[in-house]
Amino acid sequence: MKIATITWTLLFSALISYTASAANFSAAQIAQFKQLPQAEQQALAKQYGVDLSSLTGGSDASQKTPAQSTIEPRKLDTAPAKASEPQTNSNGLIDFGYDLFASQPSSYTPVDDLPVPNNYLIAPGDEIDIQLFGSQNQSYQLDVGRDGAVQFPQLGPIHVAGQTFKELKANLTHRIKKQILGVDLSISLGSLRTMQVYVTGDVYQPGAYNIPSLATVTQALIAAGGFRKTGSLRTIVIRRNHKVIDRLDLYDLLLEGKTNHDIRLESGDTVFVGAKGASASISGQVRRPAVYEIKPGETLGRLLKDAGGSSAAAYLQQVEIKRFQADGVHVITADLSRAKGRDLVLKDGDSIRIHRVSDQLQNVVMIRGAVTRQGAYAFHQGMKISDLFTNASDDLLPNTDQNYALLVREIDPEHHIKVLQFNLGDAIRSPLGKQNLTLQDNDQLFVFADALNVKAWEEPSAKPLVNQHAAANSNDATNAVTINPDSGVQVVNDKKPQPHFLDHSGNQQEAAGPDSRQNLLQPILQRLQQQAVNGEPLQEYVISGSVPYPGTYPLVEGATLKDAVAAAGGLLESAAKDEAELTRSVVMPGKISLYHQRFDLVKTLTGQAPDFALQSKDRIEIQRKTNWTVDNTVEIQGEVNHPGIYTIGKGESIADLVARAGGLTQYAYPQGAIFSRAILRAQEQQRMKMLADNLRQEIASLALRRQTTSAQYTTSPTDALKVVDDLNSVPAMGRLVINLPKILRGNENDDVSLENGDKLYIPPKRNTISVMGQVQLASNFTFDPSKSVQQYIDMAGGEKKQADDERIYVIRANGAVMLPNQSYWFARSSKPLQPGDTIIVPINTDYLDGLSTLSTATQIMYQLGVAWKAVK
Incomplete structure (x- = not known):
């Protein structure tokens, strides 16, 4: 073989300069090349850049027998079945199993690396790899020809077709060892043949397909693109030689992984997919x-x-x-x-x-509110409140109101409720006491926070979850209010005013916090309102007056006056404990009468007088002590000997305040005193807003007239809107015009009783006259009693073109307005100008197209400007 290698080396060297194509080698040369060991073949091919598969002609199954080109992968059809089909589902369900095949590539995957089973039948087109070692070291790749035989060098043709792989190994080993002495051998299969099968019926593309010889029924179905929507996954028939050899139910494969009917196909087999059944x-x-x-x-x-x-x-x-x-x-x-x-x-x-089971929790009790751990707790017979709260410091928040808590219990299948009240602190401290109520399945406890301390202890609260009980009996779902065992309560469309609270000074505050009475009582009250039908009384009452939390409360079972006072947070210091009033609604035929009863509050609460049970819609008024005031203060500034903030009592007046402040200094100008009051300030602010709105409407009408007429106007509405903006930007003072000199002289008719928040400013004497408004240059001038109003206006440059010289007026230092006339009014000695007066030259409203509100708006602005100027 070394000679053959040298020969091939020389041959490659000669031919590579010309071409590297296998077409330049003769059949004898290629046969001789195949007899070389596989390692030497690969080394020579790599050295000279020749495609080894082009020389061996069968090492690559895909090159040996080109397969019929198959269809492209198709997209999965997940649309619901047509409405005409009986299996239609309105929920948009897809047909089970079809996506497995429709989403896979239709071209087959090479199977050269798969192990070949011993029962594999050898047929023409297969390649047999034989490795000899021992007395000879040779490798052979033998193709099974069409006659079913392989051409083995030195041994000649050997028939192998029709044998199983196991039989092939046994027969070849026996014959080779018999004819070639001293050798051992290893036999395996190289490239396998392709075979043609038919896939018909309700598949995506029926036809004949070339598939690997190891392919099974499912691989043939994939090659055909999977199933049509009308194809059956459970009726797949395999025919061979015109006989049914097996049936495949793909549900066995998809649902249980059974592959016993997914048999290997042979050339000429037919896979038929029947129509989809029921x-x-x-x-x-x-x-x-x-x-x-x-x-x-x-x-x-x-x-x-x-x-x-x-x-x-x-x-x-x-x-x-x-x-x-x-x-x-x-x-x-x-x-x-x-x-x-x-x-x-x-x-x-x-x-x-x-369907889904009910979301209602079973065998639970719920806790919501100012506790450390809200939520559901397992219920057991004989369970009491103290079983849920074993340690107050650990189970309750620092701001928990331990004197008032509620238990909400459903009393019938329609989810009607009744409410029980208890003292949480007593229930924890005294487990054997009557406040430690025995619980029932599905009870809900509501623990409230002290609203006065909520902001100091803002603890996270569980968000409401989905309602446990749907409002099945309510025609208006927006008014449905139900109690949720997972989270407590969910409220929908609440319109009833809820409890507020008073601070310890008796001032009304706004309730806050997720665990406050306002938030927790709201759904319970509306649930009770829903139950008040068909003559059932509304189970709620109202307590107001000198209590920390006045408002509407659920009428608990067996409620008395003591329960109502506890619910409202007890009595404030301002409460008149010797007197209170109960108003009760008495239902009479066709009408309701109110019955009023006074009672001694202290005696009733302490047991000296009999307590009384509350009824539906009772109203309890805890009255305030006579002349009760706490921290009512007023402020005095300016030219007094001791300016500052003073606490006042009922009936004190301005004269009293000036006297307590040590009287006026020698520099005081009492004629210009400015007195402001909070309630007047609010009224003034509201009036200014109303004027601004009216002015905007007039300006809008003006703009409309300009678009619909040919009239000419001297000023645009945009300029007029600037007055509106100025009016909105001016702060209200709430000034009350007073005559301080008369007050200090003891004229009681001019004196004013003080209220909480009043402010008095006494300016120093200013020897000036101010001119403001539509003049050339608004200025301040030294007071000269010999000069008239017109002379001061002339000193300011005279009136502007848009000035209304017929409506000039004077604002006195104390805020009073003096209207002039044209008959020597200013020359009269009874009404001369005084130091600190302000002359106002208003704008001519006709100049701004007849905006009637403008004169009032400018007058207010000038008055406020003068007042602020005096204060500053």
Whole structure:
């Protein structure tokens, strides 16, 4: 063989300069090359850049026998079945199993590296690899010819076709060892033949396909592009020599992994896919909802198994089956928890739906509110509140209100509730006491936070989950309010005003926090309102007055006045404990009468007077002590001896305040005193907003007139809108015009009683006159009693073109407005100009197209400007 190698080396050297194509080698040369060891073949081919497969002519199965080109992979059709088909499902279910084949490449995968089984039949086109070692070291790659024989050097033709691979190895080993002494050998198969099979029926593209000799039925189906929507996965027939040799049900392969009927094909075999048979759909709480093909006699239990079984949330006691019959669609209910239901025989077109079990938690009690751990807790008989709260410091939040808690209990299948009230602190501290209520299954506890401290202890609260009970009996779903055992309560469309609270100074505050009374009571109250039908009384009451949390509360079972006071957070210091009032609604034929009763609050709460039970719609008014004031303060600034903030009592006046502040200094100008009040400030701000809105409407009308007429106007609406913007930007003062000199002289008619938040400013004397408005240059001038209003206006450059000289007015230092006339008014000695006065020259509203609101707006702005100027 070394000589042959040298010869081939020389031959390659000569030919490579001309071409590297195998076509330049003769058949004898190629045969001689094949007799070289495979390692030497590969080395020579690599050295001279020759394609080894082109010389051996069979090392690559794909080159040896070109396969028929197959179709391109197709996209998976996941669309639901047509409406005309009986297996149609309105939920958009796809047919089970078809995606496995439609999503795979249709061209076959080479199988040269797969192990060859011992029962593989040798046939023409196969390649046999023989390795000799011992007295000879040779490698041979022998092709099985069309006559079924291989040409073995030194031994001649050997017939091998029709033998199994096991028989081939035994026969060749026996003959070679017999004729060539001192050798051992190894036999394997190289490239395998391709074979032609037929795939027909309801496949994507029927026809003849060249597939590997080791291919099975499923590989032939993949080569054909899979199934049509009308093809059956359960009726696949394999024919050989005009006889049926096997049948394949792909559900065995897809659902159980059985491959015993996925047999290897032989050349000339036919794979036939029949039309799709009866089918049934299954949806809902199953693992694999889909449309399944069913065989005659198949049961509901078998279909459920094919669908992967039911999910954990499946309700098997009432499974819905829709079945087509001659007179329409009938509904059948089956119990899959029993053998009778599982043995129900299916029919073509059946639609099965397995519903979900109820979301209602069973055997639980719920806690919501100001606790460390909200949620569901397992219930057991004899369970009490103290079993849920073993340690107050660990189980409750620092701001928990331990004096008031509620237990909500459902009392009938319609989920009507009753409410019980208890003292949480007593229930924890005294497990044997009556406040430690015995619980029932599905009870819910509501623990409230002290709203005064909620912001200091903002603990995360569980978000409401889906309602446990749907409002099945409510025609308006938006008004449905239900209690959720997973989270407590969910409220929809609440419109009832809820409790607010007063701080300890008696000032009303806004409730806050997820665990406050406002948030937790809201759904309970609306649930009680829904129950008040068909003559049932509304189970709620109202408590107001000097309590921390006035508002509407649920009427608990056996509620008394003490319970109401505890619910409202107790009594404030301002409460008149010797007197309170109960208002009760008395239902009479066709009307309701109100009954009022006064009672001694302290005696009733302490047991000196009999306590009384509350009834539906009771109203309790906890009255405030006479003349009760706490921290009512006023402020005095400016030219007084002791300016500052002073606490006042009922009936104190401006004169009293000035006296307490040490009187006026020698520099004070009492004629210009500015007095402001909070309630007036709010009214003034509202008035300014109203004026701004009216002015905007007039400007809009002006713009419309300009578009519809040919009239000419001197000013655009844009300029007028600037006045509106100025009006909105000016802060309200809430000024009350006072005559401080008369007040200090003891004129009681001019004096004013003080209120909380009042402010008094006494400016220093300013010997000035101000001119503002539509003048050439707004300025301040030194006061000269001999000068008139017109002279001061002339000193400011005179009026502008848009000035309204007929409506000039003077704002006194104390805020009073003095309107002039044209008959020497300013020359009268009774009304001369005074230091600190401001002369206003307003804008001519006719100049701005007759905007009637503008004069009022500018007047307010000027007055405010003068006041602020005096303060500053």
